[in-house]
Amino acid sequence: MENIQKIKCLIVDDEPIARKIIKNYIDQISFLENAGECKNGLEALDVITKDKEIQIVFLDINMPNLNGLSMAKIMKNNIPIIFTTAYSEYAVESYDVNAIDYLLKPFSFERFTTAVFKAIEKIEKAKDFPNTAILELEENKIYIKSEGMNFPVLLTDILYCEAMKNYTKVFISNGKSLKTLIPFSKIEQDLIYKGNHFLRIHRSFLISKLHISSIKSNHINIGNFEIPIGPQYKESILKTIGLK
Known part of the structure; x- marks a missing residue:
């Protein structure tokens, strides 16, 4: 030192x-x-x-x-x-x-x-790994840095984000997923700032309301993905979506 x-x-x-x-x-x-x-x-x-x-x-x-x-x-x-x-x-x-x-x-x-x-x-x-994993390109588009490259992604194409141990995984509607070293909390801030259709439903998951296919008591389906709802988020989620 x-x-x-x-x-x-x-x-x-x-x-x-x-x-x-x-x-x-x-x-x-x-x-x-x-x-x-x-x-x-x-x-x-x-x-x-x-x-x-x-x-x-x-x-x-x-x-x-x-x-x-x-x-x-x-x-x-x-x-x-x-x-x-x-x-x-x-x-x-x-x-x-x-x-x-x-x-x-x-x-x-x-x-x-x-x-x-x-x-x-x-x-x-x-x-x-400088904090440039997400960069503004246009109002409806961002760059996500993954594996040394910046990928332009439409906000409306993002299905959900998952917090992993040392990175965040972003799932996109084209079937691809991007791993970025930017913290999950920073991604949440940036996406919610850019689009009001993003919703935190679990300590480890942020979803896009645009891609919800069904909602059950303990999870939300985004296409073929089943995302758990955290107990502490359940009431606010139901109010936000209009089910309560």
Whole structure:
């Protein structure tokens, strides 16, 4: 790690003691730099918008004005997020927003360091595979980068997307599928921004409502594909589709 460039970190927590502990941990790691401290998500979004060099965000969840989970969903860039919270019940939701790690307060310096190195691994991978897997071509078309090539795809041709371990798989109506290294959460943001017919129905699946062939209690059929409905998404899906 001798030649690593300083990594700028942002601390977001409404508790002064919590901010102080994280700042102390950051100060003990030579290749980390404290880029600032925020009391809530709104302040943090403002800082991130202005400072493009921030690379890691240590983010509390229960905060006034804008909580950590909501802030993470709003963030459109791919900055690694490490949640720091006293509440274990948010762990599942944290991974829905592609969090690197989930630190349960009070956490040790050793546990903190483990999370930092996970974030660094993601940062290094991003250098090898720049965040250009989805690029705007026209209002109704995108480029999806797969296996070193950019493929133009009509939004209306996308059937669904599936989150895999280290990549996202995009299924297209012509029978082909594209594997892209861009995170599933980023693909969800981009597609929902570009087309209101995309719908998240599971932690690992995003579908196009244009291609729904049938709906059952626990799954949706997209052509010949059977996509599971996550229990936490079921009620909102039925309302969105107009079945409730």
